[in-house]
Amino acid sequence: MKPAVSRALQGAALSALCLVAPFASAKPTIQITPPTGARFLSGQRFDLRVEGKGTGPFSATLKIDGLAVPFSSGVQNSLETDGVTTAGFGGFNRRGYINIEPGVHKITATFKDATGTSTATSQFEIVDVGGAGQVKNVIIMLGDGMGLSHRTAARLVRYGSTAGQPNGYLAMDKFPGTGLVTTASLNSVITDSAPGMAGYVSGTHTQNGQEGVYPANMTNPFYYPRVEYLAEFMARQRGASLGIVSTADVEDATPAANAVHTGNRGAGQGIVDQYLDESARTGLRVLMGGGRRWFLPSSEFGSSRGSGNDYASLPADVQAAWGVGPGAIDGARNLIGDFQAAGFTYVETATELSGAGAPNKLLGLFGYGNMNVAIDKIAHRRDAGSDAGQIVEDYHAPDQPMLDEMTNTAIKVLQKNKNGFVLMVEGAHIDKQAHFMDADRSIGEVIEFDEAVAVAQKFAQTKGDTLVLVLSDHECSGFSVIGALTGGIANLENLPSDAGVTDPATQPGRQKVVGVYDSAGFPQYTIEPDGFPQTFDIDNKILIGFGGSGDRFEGWLGKPHPVIDSLLPNSIKAELAGAGYVAQPYQREESAFGFFLRGQAVGRDQAVHTGSDIPVSAYSKNEAWRDFVGVQTNTDIFFKISQAVFGPGLF
Ligand SMILES: [Zn+2]
Structure with missing residues (x-):
């Protein structure tokens, strides 16, 4: 089945298919940039590249909609091509290309080495802008x-709720x-x-x-x-x-x-x-x-x-x-x-x-x-x-x-x-x-x-x-709001260590204090004039589970020190380590009383990003915000912003 063009063009995953070795392994590979699925604004600048792997010397050609497009770098029939391509590859570039014709355009390229010539095609779409934009x-x-649950948690902590209704809402x-x-x-x-x-x-x-x-x-x-x-x-x-x-x-x-x-x-x-x-x-x-x-x-x-x-x-x-x-x-x-x-x-x-x-x-x-x-x-x-x-x-x-x-x-x-x-x-x-x-x-x-x-x-x-x-x-x-603490902070602080509890038949003490469903109730934090809780460690604090978890000890109490993150100069990282800060969550001081949770992700050290959709919230005094309602891709957002700024186009 042949999908509608616009849908096909949104399928960025197809890009991998542009790496093609069409017949016998003797022929060079060829890859076209941009890959099929790319979209650009009318007038937006981008670089084109034809790259292949094979046995030099290398040559290449590039056409858009059947018309030859000259390269701005890449010496034909040479080993070094553009001079900045990895050994074993040849690369030919057209830098700073601009196309102002709305619609779908077809790229055809060839890449030739000592063993033969490979051909590939790719498609990109030009999205129209122009006319009257509403946004400056x-x-x-x-x-x-x-994600959604981060927002939920912040709303619950900042404002609390009564009988099922939030006592206030975040600005977003x-x-x-x-x-x-x-x-x-x-x-x-x-x-x-x-x-x-x-x-x-x-x-x-x-x-x-x-x-x-x-x-x-x-x-x-x-x-x-x-x-x-x-x-x-x-x-x-x-x-x-x-x-x-x-x-x-x-x-x-x-x-x-x-x-x-x-x-x-x-x-x-x-x-x-x-x-x-x-x-x-x-x-x-x-x-x-x-x-x-x-x-x-x-x-x-x-x-x-x-x-x-x-x-x-x-x-x-x-x-x-x-x-x-x-x-x-x-x-x-x-x-x-x-x-x-x-x-x-x-x-x-x-x-x-x-x-x-x-x-x-x-x-x-x-x-x-x-x-x-x-x-x-x-x-x-x-x-x-x-x-x-x-x-x-x-x-x-x-x-x-x-x-x-x-x-x-x-x-x-x-x-x-x-x-x-x-x-x-x-x-x-x-x-x-x-x-x-x-x-x-x-x-x-x-x-x-x-x-x-x-x-x-x-x-x-x-x-x-x-x-x-x-x-x-x-x-x-x-990140998920899974419930709220039961039994209070003082009780939690006095629980014996669960650190050695690994037998599935034994329930760790700190799991028993997670109040779920009815027991979670409606936590209420005291908020200081600065807008932040007096403390996160209230008797019925909300508790968070991590679906993309790394290894950690979970004690539910606030952590006295942050984990040392990677984006610090080495000199300061060393000082922090000397002062007792740890480099990974599983090394935290909470290991003295928390229970150990083995993460699902391949790296043990940190929780990972997930593939969940994220919420977008839009505000404008005019009607521009309306375009952002519904389900959309991250790159759709760019075109919606651009059309709000430059006008939706005349095409
Ligand atoms: Zn991240």
């Missing part, structure tokens, strides 16, 4: 890893339009944050671990075929600005997947360099989060700069087509100084942020790696007189802003550009703490994130031209 500013509130709950979003990447139903985010702002499914590029066999991940991001497109078409705000290290996948093109989400130094080096093209005016380690010269404390994970000599056709410089491997670079020289005001504490006003451009780096989680920042604010023993002190970042404060300042800066802006605000630790199965910290993150959502909505309420979307890149951990 786009704010994407990205709760990383935030009150948005008029809510729908569901599928989260698959180019190569899996389970995505990581890089393609998860990139899908929303490029319309393209990218491969896990990659952002703003298609996969390729090339010598440096920064050379991979690029796809233009929403902010880049809006900057080029409209002169719009870009703001990126995160509680993570700004090098992390979600922030980077708005402005950086790389096949390696872990390429820290190259990623942060690209933020600045391509900022004229992306419109970047606000960059806030953690990650100071990448901005400090390699000689300074806490620096993670060096000679690895960087790029130099971007291919000439990339430079020409995308309007960028060659790059450099520069461990000694003072990137903060370079940002300042480019007109950015720099701040590194909450105090400095609140005094910054609304500069034209703003760089804020509030931690060496990831920022601290909300409840650890709040603990310090509640006890500001005593720094000793504070987690934020241990992280060398005692004075960190909350996400709503960062969001508020970001909007002040961005709204100075009358041509509009894209702002992405990430609540990063919803995901990271769910990975560590630290339920209380993850819920605290949703509460912090929702305060930032309220700030974004308040701005949009004063503007008829601003769209606010609450999204998540994927669900993390199979």
Whole structure:
């Protein structure tokens, strides 16, 4: 059966089929980029590539709708082809291609080696935009890893409920339009944050671990075929600005997947360099989060700069087509100084942020790696007189802003550009703490994130031209509200250790205190004026199960210390380890009294992302929010945003 074209084109999984060895094994393989299923806006820039594996010398041809398209790099009948392709492969590129004809287009390519010629075809669709858009500013509130149950848990903790009715709703709950979003990447139903985010702002499914590029066999991940991001497109078409705000290290996948093109989400130094080096093209005016380690010269404390994970000599056709410089491997670079020289005001504490006003451009780096989680920042604010023993002190970042404060300042800066802006605000630790199965910290993150959502909505309420979307890149951990504690906290604290209970015939004591169904009742937390619970350890606290669990001890009590996460400089990781912080959930101090749960996932250390759909909530003063109701894919979101901004098209 032949499915309808538009459906077929949405099937990104088909892309793998483009890798074809048609007949005898003698012929070379051939792969076309973009793969079948790709969709682009009319006028959106992307790279084309024909790649094959075989016995050189290599040659290739490329046609679109039957017309020959010249390559911008790749020497015909040569071994080295474009000079940046992995040995054994040949690669031919057409960088910075633009097509403005709405509809389906057919790519035909040949790849020839010493043994013969292979032919392949691929299809992409151009989606029309044009006419009258309703939206000038786009704010994407990205709760990383935030599934339905994270939202439910935060609502229950923050507001409680009475006789079945919530006593209040989260700001995102009150948005008029809510729908569901599928989260698959180019190569899996389970995505990581890089393609998860990139899908929303490029319309393209990218491969896990990659952002703003298609996969390729090339010598440096920064050379991979690029796809233009929403902010880049809006900057080029409209002169719009870009703001990126995160509680993570700004090098992390979600922030980077708005402005950086790389096949390696872990390429820290190259990623942060690209933020600045391509900022004229992306419109970047606000960059806030953690990650100071990448901005400090390699000689300074806490620096993670060096000679690895960087790029130099971007291919000439990339430079020409995308309007960028060659790059450099520069461990000694003072990137903060370079940002300042480019007109950015720099701040590194909450105090400095609140005094910054609304500069034209703003760089804020509030931690060496990831920022601290909300409840650890709040603990310090509640006890500001005593720094000793504070987690934020241990992280060398005692004075960190909350996400709503960062969001508020970001909007002040961005709204100075009358041509509009894209702002992405990430609540990063919803995901990271769910990975560590630290339920209380993850819920605290949703509460912090929702305060930032309220700030974004308040701005949009004063503007008829601003769209606010609450999204998540994927669900993390199979987070579920499974019940509430029975018997009280004092009882729980006094239970003997279950750590040795592994016989299936013996029920661990801590399993017996999980009140399910009727016993769960309606937990009621005491909320402080700062918006967070006085404590998560109330007598009938809600309890969370993890469907994508890693190995852990579960004691149900709040965890005194966070697990050391990977995005910190090694020097600080070593200090934390020395101070008794653990590197994996199963090593937690709760092992003294919790019961051991073996995770289902292949890695024992962390809970994993799941393939669950995530909720989207949309707000705008005008009718733009209506497009986001229903079930849609992550890349559909991009086209809906774009059509809200540029008009639904005349085709
Ligand atoms: Zn994650």
